[in-house]
Amino acid sequence: MTAPRTMFEKIWQRHVVVDRPDGYTLLYVDRHLMHDGSSPAYSRLKARGMGLRRADRAAATPDHYVKTDSRTKDVPDPDHRRLLNDITTNCNEAGVQLFDLGDVRQGIIHVVGPEQGLSQPGITLVCGDSHTSTHGALGALAFGIGSSEVTHVMATQCLWQRKPKSMRITIDGTLSPHITGKDVILAIIGKIGAAGAVGHVMEYAGSAIRGLSMEGRLTLCNMSIEAGGRAGMVAPDETTFNYLKGKPFAPKGENWDKAMAFWKTVPTEDGATFDREVTLNAAEIAPMVTWGTSPEDVLSINGRVPDPASAPDPGKQENMKRALEYMDLKPGTPMDGVAVDRVFIGSCTNSRIEDLRAAAAVAKGRKAQIPAWVVAGSGLIKEQAEAEGLDKIFREAGFDWREPGCSMCIGVNGDVGVRGQRIASTSNRNFVGRQGVGVRTHLVSPAMAAAAAVTGHFTDVRKLVG
Amino acid sequence: MDAFTTLKAVAVPIDQANVDTDQIIPARFLGRTRDRQVEGFFHDFRLDPNGRPREGVTLNNPAYKGARIMVGNTNFACGSSRENAVTTMVDNGFRAFIAPSFGDIFFNNCFQNGCLAIRLPADRVARMRVILHELPGAEISIDLAKQTVVGPDGKTDSFEVDSFRKEMLLKGADEVKITLGYDADIKRFEDRQRQEMPWL
Ligand code: SF4
Numbered sequence: 001m002t003a004p005r006t007m008f009e010k011i012w013q014r015h016v017v018v019d020r021p022d023g024y025t026l027l028y029v030d031r032h033l034m035h036d037g038s039s040p041a042y043s044r045l046k047a048r049g050m051g052l053r054r055a056d057r058a059a060a061t062p063d064h065y066v067k068t069d070s071r072t073k074d075v076p077d078p079d080h081r082r083l084l085n086d087i088t089t090n091c092n093e094a095g096v097q098l099f100d101l102g103d104v105r106q107g108i109i110h111v112v113g114p115e116q117g118l119s120q121p122g123i124t125l126v127c128g129d130s131h132t133s134t135h136g137a138l139g140a141l142a143f144g145i146g147s148s149e150v151t152h153v154m155a156t157q158c159l160w161q162r163k164p165k166s167m168r169i170t171i172d173g174t175l176s177p178h179i180t181g182k183d184v185i186l187a188i189i190g191k192i193g194a195a196g197a198v199g200h201v202m203e204y205a206g207s208a209i210r211g212l213s214m215e216g217r218l219t220l221c222n223m224s225i226e227a228g229g230r231a232g233m234v235a236p237d238e239t240t241f242n243y244l245k246g247k248p249f250a251p252k253g254e255n256w257d258k259a260m261a262f263w264k265t266v267p268t269e270d271g272a273t274f275d276r277e278v279t280l281n282a283a284e285i286a287p288m289v290t291w292g293t294s295p296e297d298v299l300s301i302n303g304r305v306p307d308p309a310s311a312p313d314p315g316k317q318e319n320m321k322r323a324l325e326y327m328d329l330k331p332g333t334p335m336d337g338v339a340v341d342r343v344f345i346g347s348c349t350n351s352r353i354e355d356l357r358a359a360a361a362v363a364k365g366r367k368a369q370i371p372a373w374v375v376a377g378s379g380l381i382k383e384q385a386e387a388e389g390l391d392k393i394f395r396e397a398g399f400d401w402r403e404p405g406c407s408m409c410i411g412v413n414g415d416v417g418v419r420g421q422r423i424a425s426t427s428n429r430n431f432v433g434r435q436g437v438g439v440r441t442h443l444v445s446p447a448m449a450a451a452a453a454v455t456g457h458f459t460d461v462r463k464l465v466g
Numbered sequence: 467m468d469a470f471t472t473l474k475a476v477a478v479p480i481d482q483a484n485v486d487t488d489q490i491i492p493a494r495f496l497g498r499t500r501d502r503q504v505e506g507f508f509h510d511f512r513l514d515p516n517g518r519p520r521e522g523v524t525l526n527n528p529a530y531k532g533a534r535i536m537v538g539n540t541n542f543a544c545g546s547s548r549e550n551a552v553t554t555m556v557d558n559g560f561r562a563f564i565a566p567s568f569g570d571i572f573f574n575n576c577f578q579n580g581c582l583a584i585r586l587p588a589d590r591v592a593r594m595r596v597i598l599h600e601l602p603g604a605e606i607s608i609d610l611a612k613q614t615v616v617g618p619d620g621k622t623d624s625f626e627v628d629s630f631r632k633e634m635l636l637k638g639a640d641e642v643k644i645t646l647g648y649d650a651d652i653k654r655f656e657d658r659q660r661q662e663m664p665w666l
Contacts, residue, residue, distance in 0.1 A: 148578035251665030
């Protein structure tokens with residue numbers, strides 16, 4: 001009898017092309033996603049005189065460098081203009097499926113992959129972007145790679161990997177109303193730290209995780225990288241299958257039945273062991289907000305800015321002091337009430353239809369006190385939101401309703417904050433300068449971001465909506 | 467890829483934990499050609515908003531001039547997968563990094579660019595940083611074949627490195643070429659997968 005295996009172990013073993021005696025594995029890549037930053041990797045491939053080994057397994061969409069106030073490729077920066085044109089030329093030349101600017105299917109790659117049914121249970125999926133962990137929400141082994149590795153995948157459809165360790169995060173119980181996947185992952189990072197899962201593939205399990213919608217799971221897995229994780233995964237179940245059914249690139253007809261039979265074998269078997277186990281109690285998770293410059297600098301909206309004096313060692317004290325100085329926050333200040341200058345709702349973490357609905361529910365009938373942007377993750381989501389009248393709610397509340405792209409998550413496309421601005425953002429990184437030089441980013445859920453927009457300060461969204 | 471065998475060079479300490487790749491090279495430098503990314507190296511970390519060197523930043527201290535080794539803290543180079551974080555290091559002279567732990571993607575990217583990322587125990591790395599602050603310009607010496615690091619205090623530590631990665635670095639091997647040597651295995655895998663997962 002073979003020992004019970006984890007989901008990660010099973011997917012890994014199924015994709016081994018070569019196991020070397022030195023512990024390195026040549027792993028097959030089922031799906032390769034690309035974006036507008038993938039052009040240098042393709043140039044290197046061409047310089048070798050090679051083409052893509054499996055163009056049929058690749059898909060691409062421009063996201064990082066696109067403008068969100070118009071659909072033009074004629075962006076002001078000549079380097080960015082070149083990247084936006086390259087993706088079209090390269091994909092056409094290589095025969096890669098492209099969801100280009102102007103196509104309603106264009107969007108952020110980590111939103112588009114699942115939405116198109118390209119991300120599926122039991123597969124290996126890579127992309128030259130750290131938030132590739134997102135796709136693990138469907139029960140895939142999905143991780144980000146560097147540009148040289150992208151070239152390697154284009155050339156060989158494989159990657160040399162040492163097998164990561166495994167880690168299970170179990171969250172049982174029921175989440176309180178208005179607590180989302182974003183609050184859950186921020187709570188996890190707060191508990192284990194930004195390096196907590198380095199070298200590990202994380203599996204999220206427990207009744208609270210199973211109760212999350214696909215959108216919630218995508219948000220959760222998306223920020224696995226902020227916990228240091230190599231990848232994040234949720235076992236496929238009825239929620240997954242219902243989500244995938246009918247998606248353009250999901251299997252159809254007889255293939256659907258074959259795929260289903262396989263997908264049901266993907267989850268971790270009873271009794272399988274993990275290298276590390278962490279548990280959290282769902283009932284204890286409150287709306288979360290970051291106070292510093294690492295995602296681990298996080299607390300509940302009812303908390304107070306921590307005091308560096310409370311840090312365990314001088315190094316940590318120094319880090320905390322530096323973070324508070326950058327964020328312009330005083331120890332002991334209640335987070336509820338901290339004034340915000342601007343709001344960004346979007347990014348591959350929180351730009352899906354459920355996110356927009358949650359934000360709209362807070363915005364409805366209220367008025368934004370500060371500039372607030374809503375950037376849907378894809379053209380299809382934008383279309384659906386408009387069909388549901390969400391755009392009207394946002395516009396009437398004074399929010400800006402924009403075209404899909406990474407936008408202010410990364411600040412390379414013209415969408416940037418102004419030095420000194422404090423931004424409530426639904427994105428994933430509160431790093432120094434991430435949203436513009438000198439900009440202060442606080443990570444929150446879409447509902448919390450909308451609450452900040454209509455009050456002008458951080459507040460517990462549960463006080464606004466019952 | 468350039469080979470990495472031994473390196474004896476000035477080492478510069480970076481004390482902060484969780485230094486992310488957005489600090490190593492801010493996103494606004496990424497879309498450029500590589501030669502124009504060089505100045506992005508720790509740009510906002512080194513310089514204040516007026517472009518003046520920030521005080522107390524080791525990277526601004528001329529005593530560390532010519533440094534080729536960086537000694538960091540926990541979770542060094544975490545965050546974004548941008549390989550530019552490694553290439554901008556290389557283009558600014560750095561070839562080796564010592565820290566208690568690294569962001570996984572940066573760690574992998576090092577091997578793609580002839581660089582070596584070395585994990586050592588946190589207290590030893592902390593000690594090295596203290597010495598490097600006390601004796602700016604002190605050298606560290608690394609021998610990949612022997613897997614040893616001689617610290618600025620003359621103390622020798624051995625480090626772990628995957629033998630696969632080690633061989634590749636020592637030879638400056640071309641990974642794509644090596645993989646193409648396994649073409650028959652890849653074909654076999656693909657044939658089997660076509661049968662087993664026809665929906666892909
Ligand atoms: S939305 Fe932000 S985190 Fe996501 S892919 Fe774009 S830039 Fe990266």
